[in-house]
Amino acid sequence: xxxxxxxxxxxxxxxxxxxxxxxxxxxxxxxxxxxxxxxxxxxxxxxxxxxxxxxxxxxxxxxxxxxxxxxxxxxxxxxxxxxxxxxxxxxxxxxxxxxxxxxxxxxxxxxxxxxxxxxxxxxxxxxxxxxxxxxxxxxxxxxxxxxxxxxxxxxxxxxxxxxxxxxxxxxxxxxxxxxxxxxxxxxxxxxxxxxxxxxxxxxxxxxxxxxxxxxxxxxxxxxxxxxx
Amino acid sequence: xxxxxxxxxxxxxxxxxxxxxxxxxxxxxxxxxxxxxxxxxxxxxxxxxxxxxxxxxxxxxxxxxxxxxxxxxxxxxxxxxxxxxxxxxxxxxxxxxxxxxxxxxxxxxxxxxxxxxxxxxxxxxxxxxxxxxxxxxxxxxxxxxxxxxxxxxxxxxxxxxxxxxxxxxxxxxxxxxxxxxxxxxxxxxxxxxxxxxxxxxxxxxxxxxxxx
Numbered sequence: 001x002x003x004x005x006x007x008x009x010x011x012x013x014x015x016x017x018x019x020x021x022x023x024x025x026x027x028x029x030x031x032x033x034x035x036x037x038x039x040x041x042x043x044x045x046x047x048x049x050x051x052x053x054x055x056x057x058x059x060x061x062x063x064x065x066x067x068x069x070x071x072x073x074x075x076x077x078x079x080x081x082x083x084x085x086x087x088x089x090x091x092x093x094x095x096x097x098x099x100x101x102x103x104x105x106x107x108x109x110x111x112x113x114x115x116x117x118x119x120x121x122x123x124x125x126x127x128x129x130x131x132x133x134x135x136x137x138x139x140x141x142x143x144x145x146x147x148x149x150x151x152x153x154x155x156x157x158x159x160x161x162x163x164x165x166x167x168x169x170x171x172x173x174x175x176x177x178x179x180x181x182x183x184x185x186x187x188x189x190x191x192x193x194x195x196x197x198x199x200x201x202x203x204x205x206x207x208x209x210x211x212x213x214x215x216x217x218x219x220x221x222x223x224x225x226x227x228x
Numbered sequence: 229x230x231x232x233x234x235x236x237x238x239x240x241x242x243x244x245x246x247x248x249x250x251x252x253x254x255x256x257x258x259x260x261x262x263x264x265x266x267x268x269x270x271x272x273x274x275x276x277x278x279x280x281x282x283x284x285x286x287x288x289x290x291x292x293x294x295x296x297x298x299x300x301x302x303x304x305x306x307x308x309x310x311x312x313x314x315x316x317x318x319x320x321x322x323x324x325x326x327x328x329x330x331x332x333x334x335x336x337x338x339x340x341x342x343x344x345x346x347x348x349x350x351x352x353x354x355x356x357x358x359x360x361x362x363x364x365x366x367x368x369x370x371x372x373x374x375x376x377x378x379x380x381x382x383x384x385x386x387x388x389x390x391x392x393x394x395x396x397x398x399x400x401x402x403x404x405x406x407x408x409x410x411x412x413x414x415x416x417x418x419x420x421x422x423x424x425x426x427x428x429x430x431x432x433x434x435x436x437x438x439x440x
């Protein structure tokens with residue numbers, strides 16, 4: 001990596017996120033063909049992309065939590081927290097977009113039969129409790145450990161909850177992917193992939209911005225302590 | 229072998245303590261029976277037995293929470309937990325011993341709750357009992373670890389339900405499925421899977437909860 005790129009990683013990533021999001025919006029509205037569901041199907045490109053990005057954030061947070069416990073990597077604690085924070089933001093967006101979709105597809109703002117929505121509600125409650133835990137323990141090695149263990153529980157809870165929700169209700173969620181590959185036109189699939197890439201890069205950019213801010217906070221606090 | 233002996237000693241300590249002080253178990257028994265009585269007035273007269281079976285699970289989960297919130301009370305007050313952590317044994321033995329004593333409390337509470345439920349609302353069948361036993365294993369495993377976490381935090385008992393309930397949703401799905409559907413097998417299997425998975429995670433990660 002060249003020096004100029006390394007120094008300007010954050011602006012470059014943010015710029016890339018902006019370009020991709022604009023491209024994705026343009027593709028969704030002007031390129032992808034209309035489905036038989038009409039215009040409301042367009043939210044699919046954002047809803048599913050945001051949901052998969054939220055999983056990626058939670059997974060990344062879990063991986064960093066594992067690094068905390070396994071390698072005693074001090075920096076990973078903040079990284080795990082920031083990843084989960086981004087995951088919760090994208091998870092809330094999944095709930096909102098899914099709710100809008102459910103309103104136009106089934107006529108209700110909330111649809112218990114939609115697995116994805118229920119799952120994200122469970123995950124949202126779980127990770128909200130993560131923040132409660134983190135903010136009720138004074139900063140230090142104990143908080144690092146507790147947060148990491150709880151974040152690992154989250155990674156285990158995601159597949160278990162998917163299984164539980166599948167078991168608990170009949171299956172009316174529209175199947176976009178099946179075993180034979182993506183169940184949609186090539187142009188729709190391409191639009192979806194661009195949209196997903198846009199959301200992933202957006203999440204990565206937000207993650208790095210927040211991480212940089214939090215690191216500056218920590219550094220500032222250390223400097224204040226040193227001056228005292 | 230010494231590991232199992234340590235676990236046995238730790239579990240016995242909790243049970244002897246409970247036998248002498250009688251802090252937790254009477255509260256759990258009274259709570260679960262009162263909850264069932266409240267549920268009688270919650271359900272409309274023409275509601276089905278299935279609704280009652282669902283409410284039984286609410287009662288069981290909240291009774292478990294009541295017991296779990298006191299699980300590390302004695303250790304927290306006198307700094308006993310530090311002594312246990314310093315003791316020359318594996319830290320996961322603390323978790324296993326505590327989970328076993330919680331399991332005994334839950335079993336005793338349900339020995340009262342299930343006959344009371346049968347008396348008030350209707351029949352209790354074998355699938356429900358199997359579901360309750362498997363759910364107890366999961367509740368004891370996950371709940372003990374979360375109770376240790378909550379003890380380390382400032383908000384203590386307030387935090388435990390928030391940490392526990394999202395993780396208990398799969399238990400409730402499996403338990404209710406086992407007690408109300410015609411095909412309890414898959415739900416029982418799911419509960420067993422949950423127990424195995426989370427028991428392993430808790431066993432492996434407890435050390436980090438009590439140490440720094």
